[in-house]
Amino acid sequence: MAGYTELTKESVLWMYETMVTIRRFEEQARREADAGKLRGIHSSIGQEAVPTGICALLRDDDYVLGTHRSHHHCIAKGVNLKEMMAELLGKATGTNKGKGGTMHIADIRKGMLGANGVVGSNIPVATGVALSAKVRGTDQVSVVFFGDGASSQGSLHESMNLASIWKLPVLFVCENNRYAESTPFEYSVAGGSVANRAAGYAMPGVVVDGQSALEMFEVAKEAIARARAGEGPTLIEAQTYRYMGHMGADDPLGYRTQEEEDYYEGRDCIKRMEEHLLDSGLATESDLKAIDEKALAAIAEATKFADESPFPDPSELTTDVYVSYP
């Protein structure tokens, strides 16, 4: 559980380690896919800072809901790496017993209420999670991540309206990585801004540098405080970039320029955090190296666990369809 309230040495180092772990996990997941152990992943490399800066502030009993591209959300929310990797490989020991896979990882114990393969589909669900917290009288918050593509789905607009009139404790977090598969944001989003849409639903709409975990933290801190205080939802547009193709197999240079890729990779969230840590004296080069080695060791252990785990028993085909079915 993160649950930090301020930017301190401890919280900043937690964010750094989390982002490094996400990137190393995604690199390994890519290798697993290339080896044919699963058909493919939607890599979150480049977008690590967005959930990391937010989840640093969340407790285990707060909720996160994600998208088809959600490995980074899961890791930032504290989902077990071994169970995640096992899930990617469809193993019985996976978070979802091998029934969900890369697009549906969920772990209710950690407040990860699931990735979702249908674009925009989780936004109303997250709104209901926030409603539940309100009706049950808790101060839990619900955070839903979605892409710039989903910002055009009616589900977002219906949910923002509902959350606003009911003052629900929910953060609508758009990870604007500039492309919905290959379709550019500039083409598909009228007015060129997701954040501006908040005005129509009487909630704050904030644009933030999604390649900076520190800035994500500061913006989220305010939005979470507002949600916990019963003042309602916030829309956050985190401007970020997906370094890989949509699902790995596609070459993004088919629809975007090398110059643009270089620009965003030059603002890489991990590199910038390293600079911050070194410049401010919060860590040394050897501290950073140790963190990376720790992450690599955790991923190696997760991969070994996944490889050695059994596939689900054939009887699992028809279990878990219902809680009870006579």
Place this chain on the structure above:
Amino acid sequence: MVQTQGVRQLSYIQAVNEALRLEMRRDSTVIIMGEDIAGGGERDDFQDAWGGPMRLTKGLVGEFGRERIRDTPIAESGFMGAGVGAAATGLRPIVDLMYVGFLGVCGDQILNNASKIHYMFGGKVNVPLTIMTGTGAGTNSAAQHSETVYSVFTHYPGLKVVVPSNPYNVKGLYAAAIRDDDPVIICNNRQLMGVRFDVDVPEGDYTIPIGKADIAREGTDVTLVGMSYTTRVCLQAAQELEALGYSAEVVDLLSLSPMDDEAILESVRKTRKIVIVDEDYPRCSIASDVAALVAEQAFDYLDAPPKRVNPPHTLVPYSMPLEALFVPTKEQVVAAALEVMQ
């Protein structure tokens, strides 16, 4: 309403209202969301203005307040999804989908989330959501407000579907649905709402198990299978067949998923003839499914092929004389029964 001696008569609407009230008293995690279910939104001077188009939720806001009785904006995808999320995190929400035709607006939330979350998450998250929805033709409402389409929900693993047929069983099925840990869709046929039933509705709370059919009338010559409104049609047809000298058994399905296959098979093994009466579109309908069940598992018992009575493969017309040709009638059922008994 005239009370028969010793029988507590309620209308279908009153029975639904009573079930909701009792379940909300019993369990503080039960909430209801939907369009105009109370009416008036949060205006203090217009509370309980509406109660839904069928008045199923009339009066509940006075007892339970706005925190638990929530008028929603017209945003079926938004509030259906909110029901899913609330159900996954500690509430037992009831979502009112005013007419089942609006499935078209919120299909993603029902068909992709409510039905699939429990399975996709390895059985680790439950979705105890209840959806109540208005079904059925015969109200001069045209094609978008008159469907049944329960077969669509039934097709999806992960969803349960119940089709009450009278005030007694609707009250018990509501209680069972709300207490169930899976998503349950309750189809309320609007033609059942304006008619009188001579059935006793006990005052306290009770449940009717989901997945059990009811033998609404015992008989030996032919099995008539009904669901929701068509059970009423089957009972009327059985009376007429009796006058003609035939004994018809009426199996009231009550639940379409799970379906009580054994009750159907047991009846048909006895009567050796079956007519299935279904108001849904004929292709891939419940009637087709039951006919296949009987053909596969009771073929040797059959004296005649299973007979389906569905509307034609058409949409529900507006004009009342045309609409009367859509919904299965007593006369059609009697004719079908006589045909299989020939």
